[in-house]
Amino acid sequence: MSRGLHLQGIEKRLGQQDVLRGIDLTAASGSYVVLLGPSGSGKTTLLNIVAGFEEADQGLVMIDDEDVGGLPPRLRPTATVFQDYALFPHMSVADNVGFGLRMHGLGKAERDRQVAEVLALVDLASFADRRIDQLSGGQRQRVAVARSLVVRPKVLLLDEPLGALDLSLRRQMQRELRILQKKSGTTFLHVTHDQEEAMSLADLLVVMNGGRIEDAGPPDRIFDSPASLFAATFVGENNVLRGRITSRAKTGTVIETALGPVKVQSEAPEGDEVYVTVRPNRLRLATPGSRAKHFLRGTVEEVTFLGTYYGLRVRTEVAPDMAFHVHSDDRTPPEPGAEIAVTAEPSAFSIIAAKAS
Known part of the structure; x- marks a missing residue:
């Protein structure tokens, strides 16, 4: 088995409803993976299972050959960026970014060094002392990503991270997320229902519907030669x-x-x-x-x-x-x-x- 994210036979039921059915997915380390599908397709549930916020009824969740299925979220090699960013308004940018490191007991000198390093990565080095309410929507997004990257996750999970932004800012952030992912070399697992966003970001596009994976592959292959009728009609006009x-x-x-x-x-x-x-x-x-x-x-x-x-x-x-x-x-x-x-x-x-x- 290779390094990266590997999901095998993931099943999840809520009452009488099959939320996820036989999910098999392998993503190489350092790739940008996008889960695309309509509401209720199971994409956020799958993200939560990788994060440890929910448990699968059966199946394996492997990250770099390690079975993380029984671990709580804090012990998994993952970090999550939420749609509302969940930033602390009373803290500075630097304190927000360094919060996770402080919770892990890292000393101030090393914490400050790592915070400065990741703020430079997201082009916010000069904003370290700013308050969150002094930032634009795009800058807040980058702070949220920096706070997740600073703990050096093997997989960064992004749950509809651009949903609250207007169209022009969303497109700008798509470009910036792609650049950040390549700079960091971290595997990104990104949930969206926006087709343009999915195709512009993904190395591996995963089309979901009814709790199943309908198609998975490079965006251009799915667009030109979809594997199912749903993928053909959901991804772009056909x-x-x-x-x-x-x-x-x-x-x-x-x-x-x-x-x-x-x-x-x-x-x-x-x-x-x-x-x-x-x-x-x-x-x-x-x-x-x-x-x-x-x-x-x-x-x-x-x-x-x-x-x-x-x-x-x-x-x-x-x-x-x-x-x-x-x-x-x-x-x-x-x-x-x-x-x-x-x-x-x-x-x-x-x-x-x-x-x-």
């Missing part, structure tokens, strides 16, 4: 068709769908029932006279300006109960009511086995 593989050839695999045959790149066997997914940004508006095979033809129902592109909602006659989403970076997009054709390369599609979802 278009989904159900279909059946009717033939395979060197030039591609053909799937019969509600829109007709769709050619994709897939190794799935003939006859399999699958979901075909394609991201809106991988679809292209066909140019007049184009000979490219059309993925769909339809009517534009709605056009939404989204900054760097326009979002089009398109409805087709052959599948009128389905709306398709297309991104266009054309500064003069089609108007609502316009008839359009949309193309896509075979590599734009991702295939998910229907039985896996």
Whole structure:
């Protein structure tokens, strides 16, 4: 077993409800791990089990090959940053950061040295004597992270740490957390329901739903080739068709769908029932006279300006109960009511086995 965080067979029930079901997860030491999922998916419960605030009904929690499952929180090699930061308003920045070291009985000289070191790490060296109420929201966040890092945890746990910040500050803190994690070399385990936050931070993205891990891997792999239908639709916008593989050839695999045959790149066997997914940004508006095979033809129902592109909602006659989403970076997009054709390369599609979802 390698150094880092290893969870095996974690189960948790509350009354008649299965909160966590068969959680297996391995994260390398020094990685940034993000648990992403909707409310009630079990991500905070899993974080609390790693921290020792809750006990699993069964399963192993290993940190650097040590089973920490029976240890109380104070004896685990972890520290937690909460959403509300839990800072002491009557203490200075330095005293807040050094509180844990004082509780561990560390002498003042060594405590001051370690506090100064970690304040420099989070770019707050000149703020040591400030009161907490004199700091901005982002600075308070960094104090909370510094207070957790100064006790040198093997795993730093972050429970929705950016949830209370406004959008611009949240994005700034995402960058700063990523830099801090790399500087410190500490394993971070971060809980969020914000997809953009998760994808911008994670080395290992863990998508949770209903107490299970739906998918786990690098964010770009999950975005481009999700392992389950839930991961495909929860992480970013997606278009989904159900279909059946009717033939395979060197030039591609053909799937019969509600829109007709769709050619994709897939190794799935003939006859399999699958979901075909394609991201809106991988679809292209066909140019007049184009000979490219059309993925769909339809009517534009709605056009939404989204900054760097326009979002089009398109409805087709052959599948009128389905709306398709297309991104266009054309500064003069089609108007609502316009008839359009949309193309896509075979590599734009991702295939998910229907039985896996």
